Amino acid sequence: MLPQSGVPGARRSATLHLVVALLMLPVGSRGDGVSLAGTWRFQLDRADVGIGQKWQERSLSDTVILPGSLPAQGIGDPVTMGTKWIGKIVDQSWFTAPEYAPYRRPGNLKVPFWLQPEKYYAGAAWYQRDIEVPAAWRDRRVVLRLERPHWETRVWVDGRFVGTNNALATPHEHDVGPLAPGPHRLTVRVDNRMIIDVGENSHSVSDHTQGNWNGIVGRIELVATAPAWIDELRIDPRVAARSVRVSGRVGGTNLPSAVRLEVELGAGQASPSASAAVDPATGRFETTLVLGAAAAWWDEFTPVLHRLTASLPSGEGRSATFGLREIGTQGTQFLLNGRKLFVRGTLDCGGYPRTGHPPTEVAEWKRIIGIVKAHGLNLIRFHSWCPPEAAFVAADELGFYFQVEASTWPNSSTTLGDGKPIDAWLYAETDRLLRAYGNHPSFVLMAAGNEPGGRKHGAYLSKWVAHYRAEDSRRLFTSAAGWPELPENQWHITPKPRIQAWGAGLKSRINAQPPETRTDYREFIGARAVPVVSHEIGQWCVYPNFAEMPKYTGYLKPRNFEIFRDTLRAHGLEEQAAAFLQASGKLQTLCYKEDIESALRTPGMGGFELLDLHDFPGQGTALVGVLDAFWEEKGYVTPAEFSRFCGPTVPLARLDRRVFSTAETLEATLEVAHFGPEPLAATAAIWKLVSAAGAIVAHGRLPARSIPVDNGVVLGGVRISLAELPAPARYRLVVGLEGMAAENDWDVWVYPEARDTDVPSGVLVVNELNPRARAALAAGGRVLLLIPPERVRPAGKDPVLLGFSSIFWNTAWTRRQAPTTLGILCDPRHPALADFPTDAWSNWQWWYLVSRAGAMMLDGLPATTRPIVQVIDDWVTARKLGLIFEAKVGQGRLLVCSIDLGNGVADSLVARQLRHSLLRYLAGEHFAPAVEVGEDVVARLMTP
Numbered sequence: 001m002l003p004q005s006g007v008p009g010a011r012r013s014a015t016l017h018l019v020v021a022l023l024m025l026p027v028g029s030r031g032d033g034v035s036l037a038g039t040w041r042f043q044l045d046r047a048d049v050g051i052g053q054k055w056q057e058r059s060l061s062d063t064v065i066l067p068g069s070l071p072a073q074g075i076g077d078p079v080t081m082g083t084k085w086i087g088k089i090v091d092q093s094w095f096t097a098p099e100y101a102p103y104r105r106p107g108n109l110k111v112p113f114w115l116q117p118e119k120y121y122a123g124a125a126w127y128q129r130d131i132e133v134p135a136a137w138r139d140r141r142v143v144l145r146l147e148r149p150h151w152e153t154r155v156w157v158d159g160r161f162v163g164t165n166n167a168l169a170t171p172h173e174h175d176v177g178p179l180a181p182g183p184h185r186l187t188v189r190v191d192n193r194m195i196i197d198v199g200e201n202s203h204s205v206s207d208h209t210q211g212n213w214n215g216i217v218g219r220i221e222l223v224a225t226a227p228a229w230i231d232e233l234r235i236d237p238r239v240a241a242r243s244v245r246v247s248g249r250v251g252g253t254n255l256p257s258a259v260r261l262e263v264e265l266g267a268g269q270a271s272p273s274a275s276a277a278v279d280p281a282t283g284r285f286e287t288t289l290v291l292g293a294a295a296a297w298w299d300e301f302t303p304v305l306h307r308l309t310a311s312l313p314s315g316e317g318r319s320a321t322f323g324l325r326e327i328g329t330q331g332t333q334f335l336l337n338g339r340k341l342f343v344r345g346t347l348d349c350g351g352y353p354r355t356g357h358p359p360t361e362v363a364e365w366k367r368i369i370g371i372v373k374a375h376g377l378n379l380i381r382f383h384s385w386c387p388p389e390a391a392f393v394a395a396d397e398l399g400f401y402f403q404v405e406a407s408t409w410p411n412s413s414t415t416l417g418d419g420k421p422i423d424a425w426l427y428a429e430t431d432r433l434l435r436a437y438g439n440h441p442s443f444v445l446m447a448a449g450n451e452p453g454g455r456k457h458g459a460y461l462s463k464w465v466a467h468y469r470a471e472d473s474r475r476l477f478t479s480a481a482g483w484p485e486l487p488e489n490q491w492h493i494t495p496k497p498r499i500q501a502w503g504a505g506l507k508s509r510i511n512a513q514p515p516e517t518r519t520d521y522r523e524f525i526g527a528r529a530v531p532v533v534s535h536e537i538g539q540w541c542v543y544p545n546f547a548e549m550p551k552y553t554g555y556l557k558p559r560n561f562e563i564f565r566d567t568l569r570a571h572g573l574e575e576q577a578a579a580f581l582q583a584s585g586k587l588q589t590l591c592y593k594e595d596i597e598s599a600l601r602t603p604g605m606g607g608f609e610l611l612d613l614h615d616f617p618g619q620g621t622a623l624v625g626v627l628d629a630f631w632e633e634k635g636y637v638t639p640a641e642f643s644r645f646c647g648p649t650v651p652l653a654r655l656d657r658r659v660f661s662t663a664e665t666l667e668a669t670l671e672v673a674h675f676g677p678e679p680l681a682a683t684a685a686i687w688k689l690v691s692a693a694g695a696i697v698a699h700g701r702l703p704a705r706s707i708p709v710d711n712g713v714v715l716g717g718v719r720i721s722l723a724e725l726p727a728p729a730r731y732r733l734v735v736g737l738e739g740m741a742a743e744n745d746w747d748v749w750v751y752p753e754a755r756d757t758d759v760p761s762g763v764l765v766v767n768e769l770n771p772r773a774r775a776a777l778a779a780g781g782r783v784l785l786l787i788p789p790e791r792v793r794p795a796g797k798d799p800v801l802l803g804f805s806s807i808f809w810n811t812a813w814t815r816r817q818a819p820t821t822l823g824i825l826c827d828p829r830h831p832a833l834a835d836f837p838t839d840a841w842s843n844w845q846w847w848y849l850v851s852r853a854g855a856m857m858l859d860g861l862p863a864t865t866r867p868i869v870q871v872i873d874d875w876v877t878a879r880k881l882g883l884i885f886e887a888k889v890g891q892g893r894l895l896v897c898s899i900d901l902g903n904g905v906a907d908s909l910v911a912r913q914l915r916h917s918l919l920r921y922l923a924g925e926h927f928a929p930a931v932e933v934g935e936d937v938v939a940r941l942m943t944p
Helices: 083-090 098-102 362-372 390-398 421-437 457-471 522-526 546-551 559-570 573-601 772-776 846-852 903-907 909-923 937-938
Strands: 015-017 032-035 038-045 063-064 123-132 141-150 150-156 158-167 170-180 182-191 215-225 226-239 244-253 258-264 273-277 284-290 306-311 317-322 329-332 333-336 339-340 343-348 378-384 401-405 442-445 476-478 492-494 532-538 608-610 649-655 659-661 665-674 680-683 685-689 696-701 706-709 710-721 729-736 743-751 763-766 784-787 819-825 869-873 881-887 893-895
Touching: 038 743, 063 215, 123 215, 141 150, 141 182, 141 378, 150 170, 158 170, 158 685, 170 696, 182 215, 215 696, 226 317, 244 258, 244 306, 258 284, 258 819, 329 476, 343 532, 362 390, 362 401, 378 442, 378 608, 390 401, 390 421, 421 457, 457 476, 532 573, 559 573, 573 608, 573 649, 573 729, 573 819, 659 846, 665 729, 685 710, 685 893, 706 710, 743 846, 743 909, 763 772, 763 909, 772 784, 772 893, 784 909, 819 846, 846 909, 881 937, 893 909, 903 909
Parallel strands: 015 123, 343 378, 343 608, 378 401, 401 442, 442 476, 492 532, 532 608, 659 743, 763 784, 784 893
Antiparallel strands: 032 215, 038 063, 038 123, 123 182, 141 170, 141 215, 150 158, 150 182, 226 244, 244 284, 258 273, 258 306, 273 284, 306 317, 329 333, 333 339, 649 665, 665 710, 680 706, 685 696, 685 729, 729 743, 819 869, 869 881, 881 893
């Protein structure tokens, strides 16, 4: 006997009387239907003996609520070191790194790499209830429809085996056949083990995001149809002709000679209708239905939907909603209804922490899609999975695009093209996807899965793409997200055109090259013949938001956040968590802006897909979103701010650099990426240079011109003399389109051409704590210790790899790929920075400083020490790091800086200005450190 697990209604009768109520069915369903939601009898089959012992012939002993999952109802095994995914982590070689030592202690069940369920079960579970078939269903065909089981289902009625289904992305439909009126026993066995090896990291099944749950969610219903029914209904729009080709199949016996077709046009037009002859041998039918010149097209700006109903003479019918739209290509660009389309996408990896499984309600999908649209994006890529019907319904209504993948990531435990079961299953799953969701206009792009591995996947995927290109022209097909680039692909999705790649580290453009806004990918795009979508751009991390922990009200708990918070507390930095989030979030946003704009300013590019607009809670905890795992804001960037550089119409400025002297002229080429509903006639660009206080110090208007739907559209040039501007100062170059809300901006810095960096009287500058410096401190002197970056003592076995950008993905899954930091945190009002304009976080001028600096390990200093310029460490190691700090040493006052402000300062306007600001501070009345530190502590910051 299994525990009740607190399930409401336990031990109640699980008999359902079908005569209670008939339900309105979703678009695409057929026949009369009734819900089976409620209390079911239930039993776990831990030893996998249920089939052999014929559990379908006995009454199961426990109860559970369906729709629902087992872990959400507290059913499963306690998480232990023997749990599959914990054991796998412990066995990983990279897990032996020093920073993970606390998690390797025996009995420590917190794993710092993803959300952790309270209970876990992988295996067979049996669900059962009694039903009573009404007299009205006599001689009718009965179908059991399970919207989203996880994963394989087997069904029995009265002990008679009905069938099996192993679809991951589409409803499981079991044809029960005619059932005599009266009581019957329905039994369903669900097995959530790896039925077909689709890849252990596939987000359709992995523990990283939605988790490997057992259960059935969404609609659970019995549907009754006539002996002849419409089994398939497919709609192929023809935009130019404003018509649709309608095809399908009638199933069953005594097939009618024709099917009646009728369209209800969304704009309230007259309803066209037609008849289609039915082939008596196959049941197939096909015809073309002209909708009329007034039939509206569907796209992201005008998502007009139409509804087609196919009826048999018996009254049996089936309906489908569709949009009049066509997706195609023109060279390296997408076309939607003949107009150029630029993909601005993000990912959904299936992570839904409150429920543990993807939502099946239209309202929730409308919330998510509305948030994504508010950030200027127009597409969601479903990484190695496909969402339920509700997602497509919401996207159709809101005017939004989907890239769907066939539930596979075959690069770890399985590969394609090797004759394994996945080879045949992938075709079957794709067929099911296209049949279930193919009429939805939002479904525009499809890939076989994510990042395939193996030696033979290219040949396999070539055939897969060719097959489905010939089979379905309603969408575009490509081999897989990431690679390979095959001749058969209708578009490529590749990680090469982006500013940082996996493994690039400090050699990436954002870390190795001074900041500018000119670089694009035109050479890469020009070498291709089809559109290119940049794969998984971004991956910029932000500090954990511990304030979101109370949101985890479901069975998935943020044990990873608990570990990170405890580590931060152990280092005495917990009070800075909110500041770390804000500062790293501003840097993250800045990185995403350059990533996105690099794609937008590339002529002929097809688009980009972020990884990700919201956090990915698995694979090492990838806090890469400006939104949390619940698609909710974190507080450092609003949708309106994000959409300034990400939207249908985005002004762009090409700048050679972001740092200038007062002797120079700021020059910029202004462009626009415009992918709105139509070209813009006689539109002028307006620009202004704005001070930090909001004063407009220069402005102008460029001649009006027509703007096509395209990117790389040059608007004109700007030249601004900087000689009369106050400096040092930060300014914003703001560019907009006259009469439109579209506006964008870029920070630039102006420094004096000449700046005094000589050492003031009474200040000693040294590069090591030598006898002269020690004597000065003993005598009450003022000392500036400039530690050469190469002499900063490494932080034990986990070196601090300092770079300008945020952490890429995370340090765990990338084996501590550089940088391992999240930018800087400082107080702009500190008098040491009085002559160095800065925010509290990293901005582009800091590139010139952190690229020639070493982060000091300051855990050995008194707990009250707060660096003037702090480095935000990786949340796994959570150490106190700094670039500048001050201390009282003996009778003297010491300022320590590990940025190269020595001999090479003359070649950097930024470094020169910072040196000037620090020296003025040392010589002034405000230099009065409060924290006392011993000489030996300071000395240990340097290597001998």
